Amino acid sequence: xxxxxxxxxxxxxxxxxxxxxxxxxxxxxxxxxxxxxxxxxxxxxxxxxxxxxxxxxxxxxxxxxxxxxxxxxxxxxxxxxxxxxxxxxxxxxxxxxxxxxxxxxxxxxxxxxxxxxxxxxxxxxxxxxxxxxxxxxxxxxxxxxxxxxxxxxxxxxxxxxxxxxxxxxxxxxxxxxxxxxxxxxxxxxxxxxxxxxxxxxxxxxxxxxxxxxxxxxxxxxxxxxxxxxxxxxxxxxxxxxxxxxxxxxxxxxxxxxxxxxxxxxxxxxxxxxxxxxxxxxxxxxxxxxxxxxxxxxxxxxxxxxxxxxxxxxxxxxxxxxxxxxxxxxxxxxxxxxxxxxxxxxxxxxxxxxxxxxxxxxxxxxxxxxxxxxxxxxxxxxxxxxxxxxxxxxxxxxxxxxxxxxxxxxxxxxxxxxxxxxxxxxxxxxxxxxxxxxxxxxxxxxxxxxxxxxxxxxxxxxxx
Numbered sequence: 001x002x003x004x005x006x007x008x009x010x011x012x013x014x015x016x017x018x019x020x021x022x023x024x025x026x027x028x029x030x031x032x033x034x035x036x037x038x039x040x041x042x043x044x045x046x047x048x049x050x051x052x053x054x055x056x057x058x059x060x061x062x063x064x065x066x067x068x069x070x071x072x073x074x075x076x077x078x079x080x081x082x083x084x085x086x087x088x089x090x091x092x093x094x095x096x097x098x099x100x101x102x103x104x105x106x107x108x109x110x111x112x113x114x115x116x117x118x119x120x121x122x123x124x125x126x127x128x129x130x131x132x133x134x135x136x137x138x139x140x141x142x143x144x145x146x147x148x149x150x151x152x153x154x155x156x157x158x159x160x161x162x163x164x165x166x167x168x169x170x171x172x173x174x175x176x177x178x179x180x181x182x183x184x185x186x187x188x189x190x191x192x193x194x195x196x197x198x199x200x201x202x203x204x205x206x207x208x209x210x211x212x213x214x215x216x217x218x219x220x221x222x223x224x225x226x227x228x229x230x231x232x233x234x235x236x237x238x239x240x241x242x243x244x245x246x247x248x249x250x251x252x253x254x255x256x257x258x259x260x261x262x263x264x265x266x267x268x269x270x271x272x273x274x275x276x277x278x279x280x281x282x283x284x285x286x287x288x289x290x291x292x293x294x295x296x297x298x299x300x301x302x303x304x305x306x307x308x309x310x311x312x313x314x315x316x317x318x319x320x321x322x323x324x325x326x327x328x329x330x331x332x333x334x335x336x337x338x339x340x341x342x343x344x345x346x347x348x349x350x351x352x353x354x355x356x357x358x359x360x361x362x363x364x365x366x367x368x369x370x371x372x373x374x375x376x377x378x379x380x381x382x383x384x385x386x387x388x389x390x391x392x393x394x395x396x397x398x399x400x401x402x403x404x405x406x407x408x409x410x411x412x413x414x415x416x417x418x419x420x421x422x423x424x425x426x427x428x429x430x431x432x433x434x435x436x437x438x439x440x441x442x443x444x445x446x447x448x449x450x451x452x453x454x455x456x457x458x459x460x461x462x463x
Contacts, residue, residue: 002042002113003458004136006129008121010146010447012036019455043109045128050105059112061104065139070103072138073131078280085274085321086127102128106135117458118143120161121447123379125276133161144458146450150365150382150420151187152203153437154429155450157457162280163379168426169453179430186431187420194369198347201366204436209315217314217342218248244318247325251309254328256338258306260352265304267349268292269358272310273322282359282378289330291377294391295357296334298401303354305337308344355404364388369416373409385419387411428453 005025017040019025025040073079074096083095109115109132118136120129122145136143144167145158158164194201202210213219223244227237258265270288271278279286295305313323331339340349346363347370350356356367360378367374368387376383377391387409394401403409429446431437 002115002117003455004109004113004115004118004132006118006120006124006132007037007451008129009444010121010451011444012039013448013452015448015452016040016455018452019459042113045105045109045132050101050128059108061107061111066104066107069107069135069138070100073103073134074099076134077284078286079131079134081279081286082125082130083127085279098127099131102131103135106132110136110139110141115141117141118161119451119454119458120145121451122147123161123276123281125280130280137161142458144454146447146454147381148443149427149429150385150423151190151427151429151437153186153431153439153442153446154423154427155443155446156423156427157450157454158381166384166426169450169457180424183424183430184421186437187424190437191369191417191420194366198345201347203438205438206311209311213315215343217311218245222315240317243320244314247318247320247323248314250325251314251328251339254332254339255341256332258304258338258340258344260348263304264302265306265353266295266299266355266357267306267308267353268295269308269346269356269361269363270310270313271359271361272312272316274319277360278378281380285359285377288359289327291357291359291391292331292334292337294377294395295375296337298394300405301336303336303405305334306340306344306349306353307331307337308340308346308349309342311342354407368411369413371411371413373404373411375404382423384422386415 003025016025020040025037025042079099080092080095083098087095087098115136118133118141120133120143124130124133133143143159143161143164145161145164146155147158148154149156157167157169159167213222223241227234227241268291271282273279273286273288278288282288282291285291292305292307299305328339331337347366350363350367350370350372353372355373355375356363357375358364358377360376360380364374364376364380365382365385368385372387374388375391375394376388380388382388383390389400389404394404427446428449429443432439432442435442
């Protein structure tokens with residue numbers, strides 16, 4: 001029974017050694033993540049090794065399987081985008097060579113070790129893990145992901161990597177005991193905060209960023225600090241800072257001040273990019289313009305689309321591959337579609353809009369908790385929450401679209417509470433005393449427990 005494991009940033013725990021004599025773990029991960037996982041690794045796979053190592057001729061792969069798998073991977077929209085993000089601007093021919101190399105390695109490893117299961121931390125989104133999982137998918141192997149849930153301090157298992165569903169594990173195997181009553185009180189508090197004004201519902205980490213930037217999207221002080229931090233390369237970093245400042249000024253020139261009571265509108269929240277939440281989880285809608293154009297084609301002309309940029313876009317590193325003058329021009333060039341100031345209150349937009357839309361973001365969850373329907377375009381981790389709909393559902397049902405536009409869909413908050421009770425039942429994790437719900441060490445501990453349960457589930461058949 002062999003498992004291909006991409007643990008990502010899940011820390012190694014000695015508890016995983018419980019499976020060392022029953023499960024051969026094959027680690028596919030960047031060198032920076034190896035750490036304690038070395039003790040269980042039958043294989044270590046990285047881009048450098050794949051490019052510099054000759055494959056053993058002892059492993060035979062059916063030529064037809066090779067060709068069909070290669071076509072399957074190369075015809076996937078996200079493959080070339082992920083390669084481009086990973087190795088930068090090279091020719092398509094070089095991309096082809098690298099993709100073929102990883103596909104060959106994937107087939108080689110999967111056949112050599114007779115892999116039965118593939119397990120990932122979150123949706124795979126770097127070159128090796130993404131292509132390996134596409135190859136495994138083509139071969140029909142069973143795959144799972146350990147993911148963040150609708151509650152930020154909990155992890156759960158998704159069966160199927162790219163379009164899966166939650167799997168309820170036997171949580172009696174948990175390494176620590178959950179105080180369910182205390183946990184539910186934390187859930188109620190979390191939901192209550194998101195039903196209040198934005199200054200109460202705003203995540204703690206975002207509140208700190210707002211304070212750091214004094215409520216602005218740009219701070220010379222913070223930019224200089226980032227310039228001086230870490231590796232030197234001051235000239236390159238200074239030039240990047242200059243380009244980002246130019247983009248901030250350009251963005252402001254595109255902004256339109258809007259009054260939310262003046263007209264019917266839907267709001268679209270842009271994602272920070274590049275990130276897993278759009279590539280690969282957004283599929284073709286990784287290019288968010290395509291989502292906006294789809295909405296514009298479906299909506300009546302008098303209904304406005306208000307587009308709000310993600311607050312991290314100008315506070316973190318700015319990718320000029322993801323944001324450009326052309327990107328913002330394409331948005332404002334659409335009829336009755338507006339880029340609005342980043343200072344516009346998020347919860348006011350949610351409450352006044354006909355519906356909220358985004359690719360996979362948490363605004364979907366925030367909207368329905370506040371009673372506003374939401375539309376998503378990608379592979380979200382809380383797709384079963386009441387009041388949310390995939391864009392394909394609107395495309396296939398004119399009646400559903402009309403009910404949304406006429407504000408006829410009323411979200412029952414008792415059903416929302418039931419959804420979170422269900423989420424509690426399939427998840428592992430709890431808020432530590434004195435910490436908030438976004439405390440990362442607690443989340444990583446929950447991921448360790450989820451992975452432990454999953455390994456027990458697939459290796460010992462405890463279902």
